[in-house]
């Protein structure tokens with residue numbers, strides 16, 4: 428990762444030298460307080476430059492002015508904003524936009540906007556957006572010039588209440604770190620990020636107080652995880668199950684649980700995928716990566732809640748020992764699965780991890796994240812994750828957190844008819860029933876392993892990687908899920 432952004436906070440004060448970011452509405456005027464600080468000459472300069480450059484102060488447009496000598500500011504970035512109420516994602520996008528407009532290495536952002544009250548949380552979201560915007564993954568570029576942004580950006584937020592902003596900023600910064608951890612994991616190449624290496628990156632969470640336990644193949648065999656191990660058996664790299672635990676709540680309180688699909692590379696196995704684009708399947712561990720990033724954020728901000736994170740780490744490969752179509756595997760739950768297509772491997776991994784988590788931890792609820800089906804891309808594209816759930820309250824809370832943070836979800840159906848489609852001639856169920864309702868039949872298989880625990884499944888195949896550029900992400904991996912789930916936990920589960 429490069430492009431580290433440092434955030435400083437200071438109280439509104441006199442403007443002197445350097446690069447400044449100020450906000451204006453459609454009348455091209457900053458707030459009276461800001462106008463007073465930058466001076467009438469500079470305000471006139473904005474009006475003049477705006478007329479010349481046809482700048483109308485529309486939201487998400489900017490006017491960059493090199494200020495002549497003799498005025499308080501050296502360079503002015505005038506950013507247009509709509510005068511309306513803003514949600515957390517609006518603030519983050521604004522921060523991303525601003526960070527994208529700054530040319531130098533240091534700048535002061537005067538967080539005083541026409542038409543909107545900048546709460547400490549809003550200021551923190553601006554900082555979060557700026558940090559995420561500046562992320563780039565160039566670990567494997569050896570030439571300095573190829574690196575997107577080698578130096579750190581120093582942003583000073585000028586605000587009304589620095590103490591309150593600093594406090595809110597702490598929480599936002601660890602969420603940004605969590606997103607960066609997730610993006611880094613998803614971007615890493617599959618020859619580097621083996622299941623074993625992934626597990627050791629999860630173990631690094633110990634330094635923020637997370638307990639981490641790693642089960643190897645021997646331990647999983649003992650538990651009877653035949654579905655997960657069946658996927659792994661074609662790979663030269665051994666599977667792992669990493670279990671993370673953050674105990675921030677009362678010891679009597681049931682934990683909440685997050686489960687991630689961690690297929691470090693999905694070749695499809697014997698049912699091999701087409702070659703074009705197969706390199707993208709290094710990202711088939713984005714669900715697991717999100718769980719690690721989320722655990723980092725929750726533990727680092729000492730969230731008052733008990734949380735389990737469990738990630739199934741395997742590589743889906745071909746070889747003399749690989750699983751075949753026609754094989755029947757026995758899961759930890761005792762239920763058997765006929766393998767129709769070795770490329771429907773994520774559900775096999777999750778079947779054992781979901782069962783293990785509900786059996787061992789008796790969680791309040793489970794939420795799994797998985798790049799599970801291509802069909803969810805067909806249905807929802809790259810803007811919404813698919814949400815499948817057996818619980819209305821859980822669904823509503825997730826949807827609301829998604830709207831607030833811009834990591835949006837759309838509820839998809841689970842129904843007996845889909846469940847029936849995965850009945851098998853030879854085993855209790857089959858792992859694929861063809862194209863129709865592909866995301867719902869995959870979710871139905873998972874549901875057979877949740878044992879009626881309140882549960883939600885997020886199919887993130889469309890939103891986790893190959894992401895269209897946004898104001899807060901210019902890279903391949905989005906880090907989807909950390910922001911929305913951190914918010915979801917904060918809004919409902921912290922004592």
Ligand code: BES
Nearest residue numbers: 711768770771798799800801802859888
């Ligand atoms: N990892 C893929 C799903 C995927 C596709 C993720 C595109 C990200 C982008 C998953 O393991 C898979 O291969 N699913 C199959 C299921 C089918 C064989 C029933 C699919 O979607 O084609």
Ligand code: MN
Nearest residue numbers: 693770771772
């Ligand atoms: Mn697959």
Ligand code: ZN
Nearest residue numbers: 690693711773
């Ligand atoms: Zn997969």
